[in-house]
Amino acid sequence: MTDNPKPENQNIVEQKARQWLQERGVTENDIAELVYYLQKPYHPHLDFEVCLHNVDRVLAKREVQNAILTGIQLDVLAEKGDLEEPLLDILKKDEGLYGVDEIIALSIINIYGSIGFTNYGYIDKLKPGILKALNDKTTGACHTFLDDIVGAIAAAASSRLAHSAENSE
Numbered sequence: 001m002t003d004n005p006k007p008e009n010q011n012i013v014e015q016k017a018r019q020w021l022q023e024r025g026v027t028e029n030d031i032a033e034l035v036y037y038l039q040k041p042y043h044p045h046l047d048f049e050v051c052l053h054n055v056d057r058v059l060a061k062r063e064v065q066n067a068i069l070t071g072i073q074l075d076v077l078a079e080k081g082d083l084e085e086p087l088l089d090i091l092k093k094d095e096g097l098y099g100v101d102e103i104i105a106l107s108i109i110n111i112y113g114s115i116g117f118t119n120y121g122y123i124d125k126l127k128p129g130i131l132k133a134l135n136d137k138t139t140g141a142c143h144t145f146l147d148d149i150v151g152a153i154a155a156a157a158s159s160r161l162a163h164s165a166e167n168s169e
Contacts, residue, residue, distance in 0.1 A: 017065035020072045024143070026150055030130035031055045034154035037128050038119050039161055054157035054164075061111060064153060067104050071145030078142040094137070094144040101145045105152035112159035119155035124148065 010018070021027075035051035058064055077083050078091040090098050102124075109116035127135055127147075134147040 013062065013065045013069070014060065017068040018059060021068060021150075024072055024075075024141075024146055025133070026130055026146065028052060028055050028059070031150060031154050031157065033129050034123055034131070034151070035157045035161065038123060038154065038158040042162070043165060050161060051157065054161045055153065057160060058108070058111070058153050058157045063111060064108050064156070067108050067149055067152075071101070071104050071149045075142045075145050078144065079140075091144045092142055094135075094142075094147075098144075101148045104145060105148035108149065108152035108156050109159075112156045112163065115162055116152075116155045116159040119158045120152055123154060124151050 018028075029052065032048060032051040032055045035054060036046060036048055039051065040046050074083075074091065078088060081088060083091065094101075105120065106117075109120050123131060131147055131151055134143040134150065
């Protein structure tokens with residue numbers, strides 16, 4: 001079902017975005033599991049491959065790739081201590097009043113319409129699956145941006161899936 005383009009068909013930005021997700025411990029399957037979690041109640045016969053296909057299509061969008069590269073780079077710089085205070089401390093703590101990470105996530109959600117906002121808010125609050133692991137502050141890793149980006153990709157893929165299911169029914 002997935003028509004995941006082969007790496008030779010991907011431009012360098014898309015290749016790097018997918019690679020950095022993997023390097024930070026996030027697979028496309030992890031994101032597809034979030035999509036499945038969000039959409040299964042509305043599509044009782046939902047196939048996991050459909051979720052994976054929609055994740056792949058979201059990851060193929062340049063706006064999404066740009067958000068991934070920007071967010072991961074900021075997380076890595078924070079981990080290395082290569083940002084100035086007070087921003088370094090804010091990112092390491094993932095302070096609740098710091099909303100720039102959510103703003104980057106919203107740039108992804110906006111691609112597929114307003115339904116993505118409710119999907120994003122829901123999983124951002126519950127933090128199922130990979131989101132729980134990304135929010136574990138005991139690992140020493142900084143995922144201030146990545147957790148929101150992953151949630152946004154899942155929300156956008158869920159929205160894409162919902163729209164395509166609506167058009168086919």
